Amino acid sequence: MENNTWVLIANASQARIYSLCKVLFLQTGNHKTLTLEKECEHLESRKKGKDLLADKPSRLKHNTVQVPNPKEHEAERFAIELAGALDHARKDNQYRELIIMAPPTFLGLLKKHLTGDMHKKVSLMIEKDYTTHNEKQLVTDLESHL
Numbered sequence: 664m665e666n667n668t669w670v671l672i673a674n675a676s677q678a679r680i681y682s683l684c685k686v687l688f689l690q691t692g693n694h695k696t697l698t699l700e701k702e703c704e705h706l707e708s709r710k711k712g713k714d715l716l717a718d719k720p721s722r723l724k725h726n727t728v729q730v731p732n733p734k735e736h737e738a739e740r741f742a743i744e745l746a747g748a749l750d751h752a753r754k755d756n757q758y759r760e761l762i763i764m765a766p767p768t769f770l771g772l773l774k775k776h777l778t779g780d781m782h783k784k785v786s787l788m789i790e791k792d793y794t795t796h797n798e799k800q801l802v803t804d805l806e807s808h809l
Contacts, residue, residue, distance in 0.1 A: 667682045667683065667684060667758055667759060668682070668683040668758060668759065668760045668761070668762060668786070669681065669682060669683070669700065669749075669752070669757070669758035669760075669761050669762070670682075670683050670697065670761075670762045670763075670764065670801070670805065671745070671749065671761065671762070671763045671764065671765070671773075672764050672765075672793050672794055672796075672801065673745060673763070673764070673765045673769060673773070673794065674765060674766055674769050674792050674794050675705070675734075675737070675738035675741060675742075675766075675768075675769050676704065676705050676706070676741070677702075677703065677704050677705070677794055678702070678703040678704075678741075678745055678794075679699060679701070679702050679703075679794070680699075680700045680701040680702075680703075680749075681697040681698060681699055681700060681798070681801070682697070682698045682700055682758070683695055683696075683697060683762070683805070684696050684697075684698065694802075695802050695805065695806060696798075696802065697798045697801055697802060699798075701748075703741075703744070703745065703748070705737065705738075705740070705741035705744070738768075738769060738772055739772050742769065742772035742773045742775070742776050743776050745773060746773060746776035746777050746778075746781070747776075749761065749777070749781060750777075750778055750780075750781055753780065753781055753784055758784070759784070760784055760785070760786040761781070761784045761785045761786065762785070762786060762787045762788075762789070762805070763785060763787070763788045763789070764788075764789040764791060764793045764801075764804075764805075765788075765789075765790070765791075765792065766790065766791065766792040767790040770788060770790050774788070787808060787809070789804075789808055
């Protein structure tokens with residue numbers, strides 16, 4: 664089993680998974696570094712709602728059937744995809760703990776689709792969108808929460 668921490672930085676349309684490692688420098692002590700493991704994009708989440716509806720075949724709609732918001736539906740599909748990939752990696756012992764950094768709404772979707780065993784691996788959840796931050800900024804952001 665790898666003895667590392669994975670960090671998921673995600674929103675409804677993109678995600679990056681990093682390994683968080685501690686590096687010891689004799690003069691200055693411990694420093695953390697991030698190594699990119701995987702990047703994912705969900706292009707459908709970037710489309711406008713009307714464009715998502717245009718992509719679907721026309722169907723009869725009944726007044727009693729509630730049609731889900733297409734943007735929310737695509738965000739949920741991406742959350743399911745990410746949760747599945749993280750669970751597969753957990754089963755392969757690719758990480759020992761997991762930190763998730765995502766905006767509140769997307770974090771809620773992710774949490775809904777994590778298995779019980781995955782919840783045990785999560786050591787920290789941060790409700791903020793960090794997807795525009797580079798690795799150096801992310802290390803600084805993480806250190807402020809650890």
